Amino acid sequence: MQIGIVGLPNSSKTTIFDALTREHVQTEPFSTGKFEIHSAVVEVPDPRVERLAEMYHPRKTTRARVQYNDIAGLDSGTGRSGGISGALLSAIAVNDALLHVVRAFADDHVPHMRGSIDAARDLRDLDTELILSDLAIVEGRMERMQKDLRRPGPAGEEAKVEYDLLQHLKTALDNETPLRDLDLTPAEEQRVRGFALLTLKPVLVVLNVGDEGPVDAASVLTYSHRRSAVIALRGGLERELAQMDEESADLFLGEYGISEPSLRRMIRLSYELLGLQSFFTVGEDEVRAWTMQRGGTAVDAAGVIHTDLARGFIRAEATHYQDLIAAGSEEQAKARGLLHLQGRDYVVQDGDILNIRFNV
Ligand SMILES: Nc1nc2c(ncn2[C@@H]2O[C@H](COP(=O)(O)OP(=O)(O)OP(=O)(O)O)[C@@H](O)[C@H]2O)c(=O)[nH]1
Numbered sequence: 001m002q003i004g005i006v007g008l009p010n011s012s013k014t015t016i017f018d019a020l021t022r023e024h025v026q027t028e029p030f031s032t033g034k035f036e037i038h039s040a041v042v043e044v045p046d047p048r049v050e051r052l053a054e055m056y057h058p059r060k061t062t063r064a065r066v067q068y069n070d071i072a073g074l075d076s077g078t079g080r081s082g083g084i085s086g087a088l089l090s091a092i093a094v095n096d097a098l099l100h101v102v103r104a105f106a107d108d109h110v111p112h113m114r115g116s117i118d119a120a121r122d123l124r125d126l127d128t129e130l131i132l133s134d135l136a137i138v139e140g141r142m143e144r145m146q147k148d149l150r151r152p153g154p155a156g157e158e159a160k161v162e163y164d165l166l167q168h169l170k171t172a173l174d175n176e177t178p179l180r181d182l183d184l185t186p187a188e189e190q191r192v193r194g195f196a197l198l199t200l201k202p203v204l205v206v207l208n209v210g211d212e213g214p215v216d217a218a219s220v221l222t223y224s225h226r227r228s229a230v231i232a233l234r235g236g237l238e239r240e241l242a243q244m245d246e247e248s249a250d251l252f253l254g255e256y257g258i259s260e261p262s263l264r265r266m267i268r269l270s271y272e273l274l275g276l277q278s279f280f281t282v283g284e285d286e287v288r289a290w291t292m293q294r295g296g297t298a299v300d301a302a303g304v305i306h307t308d309l310a311r312g313f314i315r316a317e318a319t320h321y322q323d324l325i326a327a328g329s330e331e332q333a334k335a336r337g338l339l340h341l342q343g344r345d346y347v348v349q350d351g352d353i354l355n356i357r358f359n360v
């Protein structure tokens with residue numbers, strides 16, 4: 001799972017990236033011609049994993065992971081001449097979701113390219129760039145399809161279906177509507193999957209309100225799109241916090257009256273925004289959080305662990321995390337009938353603890 005950090009130049013993307021990747025495995029700055037991308041993998045904070053580890057004392061504890069990519073500043077105007085192109089477009093397109101950093105802090109030492117602080121304007125400007133990029137792609141494709149449309153028989157009909165869909169997308173984009181607002185069917189999404197459409201991706205808007213601004217996003221701006229969320233945080237402080245040891249961090253949090261670093265909330269929010277959920281496997285060897293799409297079945301979950309488990313799937317033994325904790329132990333949960341045998345079509349719930357029985 002990859003999340004791309006985008007935003008206007010100097011909007012504090014790298015600051016947010018630094019804060020996010022405190023627990024990073026590695027950071028790789030590499031230059032791709034004009035711009036640089038920094039990538040790091042972070043663990044999704046989940047107190048349930050901690051609790052399960054206390055219960056099982058496993059040799060190894062593994063949390064869910066998300067990769068963040070810090071992409072260089074996108075200036076407005078980039079999309080105007082035929083779209084965001086080349087390496088920059090691919091760097092954004094590769095992500096499953098976008099984290100859009102918007103500057104909402106005033107600081108005379110940090111110049112703003114527009115000469116004033118206006119978060120709503122900046123958000124709109126970059127959104128427009130992404131919409132123009134999609135528009136260029138959709139129009140280009142429609143143009144190239146003209147010949148296919150005139151073909152006789154099924155090939156022509158197939159082209160017509162795609163063309164109508166593209167027309168639908170174009171109308172939305174012409175009205176400055178991001179594509180994630182449309183009710184595309186899974187089949188339609190599948191059709192356009194290869195097109196690097198940026199506004200189809202879920203987006204988490206991160207308002208960096210600085211040290212003094214309100215940490216309440218709604219008081220800064222509203223953003224009412226589908227598969228979108230807004231969060232406000234103190235970017236500079238979060239970065240400092242991320243670099244402290246736990247003891248100093250607690251003191252620091254107390255001093256600023258913050259109960260939980262916004263960072264954790266941000267990681268969780270982006271995870272939820274992607275339509276993901278966690279299930280767990282437990283034992284003396286390892287307690288592990290696994291990631292799957294919400295709505296997935298027991299056999300999907302088995303496949304996340306290993307293809308063999310999906311292939312030879314017999315059944316899943318499932319206990320919900322809450323039930324296990326309430327019962328106090330696995331034995332107690334079993335005795336109270338909280339361990340359920342589930343078939344391959346069982347819809348896995350966030351927080352299920354699974355033991356897959358299989359035979360290959
Ligand atoms: N006052 C204040 N300054 C901040 C805060 N967060 C970031 N900055 C400053 O804003 C400037 C830009 O931050 P960066 O994180 O480098 O911004 P960027 O979006 O990565 O910039 P580019 O990659 O060049 O587009 C730096 O000087 C930061 O120190 C904050 O919360 N408060």
Ligand SMILES: [Mg+2]
Pocket residue numbers: 013014015072073
């Ligand atoms: Mg940067």
